Amino acid sequence: KAGVTQTPRYLIKTRGQQVTLSCSPISGHRSVSWYQQTPGQGLQFLFEYFSETQRNKGNFPGRFSGRQFSNSRSEMNVSTLELGDSALYLCASSLDIGFFNEQFFGPGTRLTVL
Amino acid sequence: AQKITQTQPGMFVQEKEAVTLDCTYDTSDQSYGLFWYKQPSSGEMIFLIYQGSYDEQNATEGRYSLNFQKARKSANLVISASQLGDSAMYFCAMREDSGSARQLTFGSGTQLTVLP
Numbered sequence: 001k002a003g004v005t006q007t008p009r010y011l012i013k014t015r016g017q018q019v020t021l022s023c024s025p026i027s028g029h030r031s032v033s034w035y036q037q038t039p040g041q042g043l044q045f046l047f048e049y050f051s052e053t054q055r056n057k058g059n060f061p062g063r064f065s066g067r068q069f070s071n072s073r074s075e076m077n078v079s080t081l082e083l084g085d086s087a088l089y090l091c092a093s094s095l096d097i098g099f100f101n102e103q104f105f106g107p108g109t110r111l112t113v114l
Numbered sequence: 115a116q117k118i119t120q121t122q123p124g125m126f127v128q129e130k131e132a133v134t135l136d137c138t139y140d141t142s143d144q145s146y147g148l149f150w151y152k153q154p155s156s157g158e159m160i161f162l163i164y165q166g167s168y169d170e171q172n173a174t175e176g177r178y179s180l181n182f183q184k185a186r187k188s189a190n191l192v193i194s195a196s197q198l199g200d201s202a203m204y205f206c207a208m209r210e211d212s213g214s215a216r217q218l219t220f221g222s223g224t225q226l227t228v229l230p
Contacts, residue, residue, distance in 0.1 A: 033217065043205065043220035056217055088157055092218075100147050100166060100209070103218065105159035 002027065004093050004106035012112045018079040021109045025072050025093030031055075032074040033103060034066060037088040046089075049074055050097045078111075086113045117141065118206050118221035125226050127196045134181070135191040135224045137206030143167075145211035148189040149218065150180065153203040162204075165189055196228045 005024045013019050025032050033056075034046040045058040049068035066076040072093075078085055088108045094101035119138045127133040139148065150162040165173045165180045173180040181190040193200055206221040 035218075035220075042222050043207075045217040045219070048217060058217065090157075090159060092159070100164065102161050102164065104161065105151075108157045110157070 004091060004104055006089075006091050006106040006109050008109060009107065010110050010112075012114060013081050014114050015081055015083060017081050018077065019081060019111060020075055020077045021089055021091075021111070023074045023076075023091030023093075023106060025074070025091075026104055029093035029095055029104070030072050031094045031097045031101065032068055032072065033092045033094075034074070034076050035090045035092065036060075037090060037108070038084075038086070043090075046076065048097070055097055081113045083113050085111065087111060116221075117219045118208055120206055120221035120224050122224045123222070125224055126229055127193075127226065128229050129198060130195055132192060132194045133196055133226065135193070135204050135206075135226065137189045137191065137221060139187050139189060139206075139208050141187075141208065141210050143210045147209045147211075148180070148182070149207040149209070150178070150189075150191045151205045151207060151220075152200075153205060153223070155202070159205070163191070193226075198228050198230060201226060201228045 007022045031050045033048040037043045048056040052068045063079045068074045088110050090108045092103035092105045094103045146167045148165045152160045163173050163175045163178045165182045172182050177194045179192045203223045205223045207218045
């Protein structure tokens with residue numbers, strides 16, 4: 001069974017641009033979560049989607065948004081990029097949204113904002 | 115207050131020896147789950163082990179075991195017989211079962227280096 005895939009793996013953008021990252025969960029998984037990882041702030045939760053609905057959202061500005069499609073694939077978008085948005089963005093999928101559901105992570109997208 | 119505290123930024127261990135990575139947590143929930151993940155330099159997070167707050171036995175998974183002390187709010191990871199491939203960043207995480215706090219909250223991590 002294929003794991004979680006994220007595209008692109010690496011991305012370089014300039015301040016003010018916008019970016020869209022994609023995540024394909026493991027087949028059959030319906031929940032997708034997004035995390036931002038930076039050296040300064042560590043791993044921080046962005047949002048979680050289940051059945052095309054955002055179920056949970058972390059403490060990030062409105063420039064960060066996401067969506068989930070009917071096939072469970074998810075995208076996150078960051079508008080008006082800032083230097084501080086440079087980070088590794090990790091996507092994780094799980095079977096459903098129940099309390100214990102092991103989250104399987106993808107390899108991440110490394111975003112650099114110049 | 116930090117929900118997950120990992121006080122060891124870096125640890126060294128000799129190959130084939132055991133090592134304990136510390137994790138303390140803070141929650142007022144009765145129902146929660148504790149997770150350990152490994153992150154090699156490639157960046158991917160690999161799930162290692164899970165302990166539920168109501169589990170009476172300490173979780174074990176191969177060479178990994180979790181030393182769960184509920185009263186002390188600690189969930190230390192024990193790796194037995196360390197291997198060179200265990201060199202990585204290790205994160206402790208918690209998932210609470212209350213309202214909007216269902217996401218994984220991670221600690222700052224411990225960089226483990228296994229020496230030959």
